Amino acid sequence: MPKASFDGLALKELVEAGLAWLRTNQQTVNALNVFPVPDGDTGTNMLLTMQSAYAEIANSGQRNAGQMAAAVAQGALMGARGNSGVILSQLWRGFARGLHGHETIDAATLAHAFAEARDTAYKGVVRPVEGTILTVSKDIAAAAQTATTDDPVEMLRIIVAAADKSVENTPELLPILKQAGVVDSGGKGLFFILEGMLRQIDGQSLDAPLISVQPLSAMNLENALEDVEAGQDWEVVVDFRPKNGFELRSFYEQLESMGTSIQVGEGEGMYRMHIHVPLENRYKPIEYVMELGTITKVAIENLLAQMDELQAGTGAPTLELTNVEAGQIAVVAVSPGTGLSRIFASLGVSALVAGGQTMNPSTKDFLDAFDNLPTDKIIILPNNKNIILAANQAKGVTVKQVYVVPSKTIPQGLAAMLHFDPESDVEKVAGKMSRALDSIITGEITVATRSVEIDGVTVREGQVIGLLNGKLAVAAETVEAACLQLLEKAEAVTYELITLFYGSDLSPAEANRIADLLQKKYPEQEVEVQEGGQPHYQFIISIE
Amino acid sequence: MGQEKTTLGSIHISPTAVASIAYHATLQSYGVVGLAPKNLAEGIAVTITREPTRGVNVHFDGDQLDIDIYIVVEFGTRIASVAQSVSNTIRYQVEKIIGLKVHQVNVHVQGLRVSNPD
Numbered sequence: 100m101p102k103a104s105f106d107g108l109a110l111k112e113l114v115e116a117g118l119a120w121l122r123t124n125q126q127t128v129n130a131l132n133v134f135p136v137p138d139g140d141t142g143t144n145m146l147l148t149m150q151s152a153y154a155e156i157a158n159s160g161q162r163n164a165g166q167m168a169a170a171v172a173q174g175a176l177m178g179a180r181g182n183s184g185v186i187l188s189q190l191w192r193g194f195a196r197g198l199h200g201h202e203t204i205d206a207a208t209l210a211h212a213f214a215e216a217r218d219t220a221y222k223g224v225v226r227p228v229e230g231t232i233l234t235v236s237k238d239i240a241a242a243a244q245t246a247t248t249d250d251p252v253e254m255l256r257i258i259v260a261a262a263d264k265s266v267e268n269t270p271e272l273l274p275i276l277k278q279a280g281v282v283d284s285g286g287k288g289l290f291f292i293l294e295g296m297l298r299q300i301d302g303q304s305l306d307a308p309l310i311s312v313q314p315l316s317a318m319n320l321e322n323a324l325e326d327v328e329a330g331q332d333w334e335v336v337v338d339f340r341p342k343n344g345f346e347l348r349s350f351y352e353q354l355e356s357m358g359t360s361i362q363v364g365e366g367e368g369m370y371r372m373h374i375h376v377p378l379e380n381r382y383k384p385i386e387y388v389m390e391l392g393t394i395t396k397v398a399i400e401n402l403l404a405q406m407d408e409l410q411a412g413t414g415a416p417t418l419e420l421t422n423v424e425a426g427q428i429a430v431v432a433v434s435p436g437t438g439l440s441r442i443f444a445s446l447g448v449s450a451l452v453a454g455g456q457t458m459n460p461s462t463k464d465f466l467d468a469f470d471n472l473p474t475d476k477i478i479i480l481p482n483n484k485n486i487i488l489a490a491n492q493a494k495g496v497t498v499k500q501v502y503v504v505p506s507k508t509i510p511q512g513l514a515a516m517l518h519f520d521p522e523s524d525v526e527k528v529a530g531k532m533s534r535a536l537d538s539i540i541t542g543e544i545t546v547a548t549r550s551v552e553i554d555g556v557t558v559r560e561g562q563v564i565g566l567l568n569g570k571l572a573v574a575a576e577t578v579e580a581a582c583l584q585l586l587e588k589a590e591a592v593t594y595e596l597i598t599l600f601y602g603s604d605l606s607p608a609e610a611n612r613i614a615d616l617l618q619k620k621y622p623e624q625e626v627e628v629q630e631g632g633q634p635h636y637q638f639i640i641s642i643e
Numbered sequence: 644m645g646q647e648k649t650t651l652g653s654i655h656i657s658p659t660a661v662a663s664i665a666y667h668a669t670l671q672s673y674g675v676v677g678l679a680p681k682n683l684a685e686g687i688a689v690t691i692t693r694e695p696t697r698g699v700n701v702h703f704d705g706d707q708l709d710i711d712i713y714i715v716v717e718f719g720t721r722i723a724s725v726a727q728s729v730s731n732t733i734r735y736q737v738e739k740i741i742g743l744k745v746h747q748v749n750v751h752v753q754g755l756r757v758s759n760p761d
Contacts, residue, residue: 179721182673182728189674192719222758223717225670225677496735498727 104203105251107167111156113296114171118149119305120295121288122425128291129470130365131284140470141284144181144498147475148188149292150425151178164204168195168212181498183285186220186232190289193219206254210243213258230273232285238265239293252300259297262290280341281365331359331375332402335384338371341392350391357383369395375402423449427521428528429472432480432512433460433490436632439509439600439639446516448480455633459486465493475499476525478532482512484569502529507569508541509600509631510641540594541568542585542640544578563637578605578637579613583620589642597624600631600639610638656741658701665699665710668736674725677715679753707746710737714750718757726750 105113121128121142128142155174161167172195175188196219197212198204204212217240220233227233242261248254269283270276276283298305335358347363354361358376365371370392374384385397421444423429432448434440435455443451450468454460469477477499481490484507494501502525506512515532543566547558558564558574565573565585573584582599591597597617601610610628618626631639669675678698700711710733716725730748737745 176719176721179724181724185674185720185724185728189717189720219719223676223720224673225675228671496731498731 104205105164106203107159107161107164110164110167110171110204111159111161113299114149114153114156116299116305117292117295118146118153120298121146121149121291123306124291125473128284128288131281131287140498141181141183141288143475144184145187145285145288145292147180148175148178148184151175152188152191154178163202165195165198165201168198171195183232183288186223186285187289189220189223190216190232190236193217204251206246206249206251209251209254209258210240210246213243214240216240228273230269230271230276231283232289234269234272235262235265235283235286235289238262238268255293255297255300259290259293262286262293266290280345331377333376333378333381334373334398334400334402335376335381336371336373336396336398337385337388337394338369338396339388339392339394340369345391353387354384357387420444420451421447421449421521423472423474423521425473426476427474428476428478428519428523428525429474429521430478430480430516430519431465431468431472432516433482433486435482435509435634435636436603438630438632440632442513442600442629443480443516446513447519447521448516454486455483455635459483460489462489462492462496465490466497469493469497469499469501477501478519478525478529479503480506480512480515480532482506482509500525502526504529504532504536506536508543509633509639510539510541510598510643511536513641514539514643538643540589540642542566542582542589542638542642543569543636544581544585544638544640545636547574578609579616582613582617582638582640585640586617586621586642591621591624591642594642595624596627596641596643597621598627598629598641598643600629600633600641602631602633602636602638604634605637613638656743658703661701661703661708661710661737661741662699664737664740665701665712665733668732669699669712669714669729672725672729672732674717674720674722675714675729676717676756679713679715708737708743709747709749710745711749711751713753715754715756716752718755722752722755726752 125142125146128145129140132141152171152175155177156167156170159167159170161170168191172188172191175191179185179188193216194212197215198208201208213236217236220236221227224233239258239261243254243258246254246257248257266282266286269286270281273283295305351361351363354372354374357380358374360373360375362373363370364373372384372388376384381399385394388394429449430447431450431452432443433452433454434443435453435458440451450472452460452464452468454464465479475498479490479494479501481487481503487503487505487507490503494503504515506515514535518528518531518535520528545564545566547560547562547564550560551558553571556571556574558571562574562576563578563581564571565575565581565588567585567589572588573581575581575584586597599610599614599617601607607630614626614628633639666678669678680697698713702709702711712729712733714726714729716722729750733748734745737743
């Protein structure tokens with residue numbers, strides 16, 4: 100016989116479960132975003148709102164359910180973020196009003212509280228848009244009011260079922276959802292909160308998402324290579340546009356029966372499915388997906404062969420980015436080459452955006468990088484003066500708290516990273532990193548693409564040129580001559596460490612030869628060589 | 644304002660058009676229960692207007708587009724979040740529809756409406 104009512108402490112436990120389940124499924128909710136920018140990521144916003152709500156009651160021993168609900172509402176209000184967060188806080192406010200004066204919650208009070216939640220939420224907007232979280236709150240309240248049970252657990256079960264059904268119906272009410280082939284993200288977030296509560300009561304896990312869907316941009320299929328299981332040595336990747344009535348959950352279950360390493364990505368009405376299967380099953384996923392929609396692209400690869408190639412090849416270690424947790428600061432750095440990416444990663448960077456002199460990343464590239472970080476405190480290192488603008492634009496359109504440390508060169512970015520501390524206050528850290536930028540001198544060696552005269556230096560097309568802190572400084576016939584002249588101009592004798600990052604145009608042997616030459620010329624200084632991997636620039640040199 | 648010259652002639656976008664977009668974008672933002680006319684004489688209660696251009700002030704100096712919006716917010720919502728949403732939505736909608744970069748959106752919360760005193 101289940102309990103006939105919940106008290107304040109039971110409610111607290113349910114709120115915590117709702118929060119945990121929403122956190123687990125945060126990326127699923129984020130992936131449902133159809134509106135490109137205005138309000139950031141629904142999942143993240145709702146999660147931050149719920150976190151604040153729970154923080155308010157985390158240390159509370161309140162047994163009175165009405166007062167507990169009031170505290171939750173207060174916390175949600177203070178932490179409300181974005182449209183979906185504000186609506187969620189209003190739902191809590193109405194819910195708390197419905198419970199006002201009730202010491203415990205029985206089935207009837209629960210139904211009444213959800214009706215109040217709906218009424219309060221609808222009052223907060225002049226033109227309610229149907230097919231959103233508002234509609235879901237309305238359908239929940241309706242289902243609760245017609246339910247006849249007097250068991251609050253049974254009532255919650257009815258409510259969760261109603262929420263699920265309502266969310267699935269949102270595309271019928273809001274055309275933009277139907278076009279994108281998704282359900283409403285805010286409604287789905289609310290569903291996860293409620294479902295988390297029910298899972299807690301049923302003793303089910305709150306850690307593992309049932310299905311994980313990520314934005315297409317976030318799919319990193321290269322990394323999936325590492326966990327090839329014996330026998331599952333064929334990789335199948337299928338892009339497709341699902342027909343109406345596509346059911347993610349049963350899709351996932353079917354895939355699980357075929358193979359391992361399942362990843363599903365979603366974006367703009369299109370899905371990408373990735374799976375590892377045994378040889379004899381390699382056409383099965385394709386045949387299965389064919390029933391579900393229109394296939395746009397198929398790729399099948401033999402993983403074992405791929406692995407051999409990888410091992411026989413460069414043997415390059417894989418990139419290990421620093422993991423970041425909610426509340427910590429994450430650094431997003433722009434890197435023009437694999438070697439530099441690895442160096443940034445080793446210094447604590449959590450996300451990398453590819454880009455450099457001739458390949459400026461877009462604002463969207465930054466936003467995608469933000470998307471995949473579980474924290475809302477972010478520092479960007481643009482590492483190029485032409486990219487600072489895009490970084491600042493990205494800062495303007497996200498709800499996350501973003502600071503741009505205006506590093507104009509790679510060495511400046513590296514210097515800034517040395518002052519990074521993920522646990523400290525984000526504004527202070529950004530300030531410290533910005534101040535570190537001028538502590539370093541940057542040299543760049545490249546080939547002139549045209550004849551020109553700037554800053555008193557005459558350059559012929561095809562000559563090797565050296566730039567000092569972004570300004571043309573020297574021109575020479577060979578790379579080593581340019582390096583020597585550049586270091587002289589930079590008064591390298593007065594510094595201690597010279598680091599050379601060699602680009603993709605230069606062989607390691609050649610880079611080492613030049614480094615030895617420089618070391619002879621500057622015996623007092625330490626000369627280091629690192630693989631940079633950047634295109635166009637033979638060397639990026641940091642002098643400190 | 645908002646002139647663009649093409650080989651076939653020029654395009655003018657009036658401030659009223661921009662104001663109208665901002666008005667509709669605002670009313671769809673959660674937490675906003677209405678717009679309140681600006682320049683209210685002191686002492687007169689804040690009233691909600693239904694006219695698109697009242698409560699919105701568009702300023703274009705040939706280079707920068709600034710929008711001021713005067714809103715009434717539902718009591719009990721987090722005002723900073725609502726204002727932030729309004730600002731984001733207006734900027735997004737205006738830039739998408741008109742194609743002009745918005746320099747500033749200033750959100751003025753003129754009043755709160757209390758539907759349910761707690």
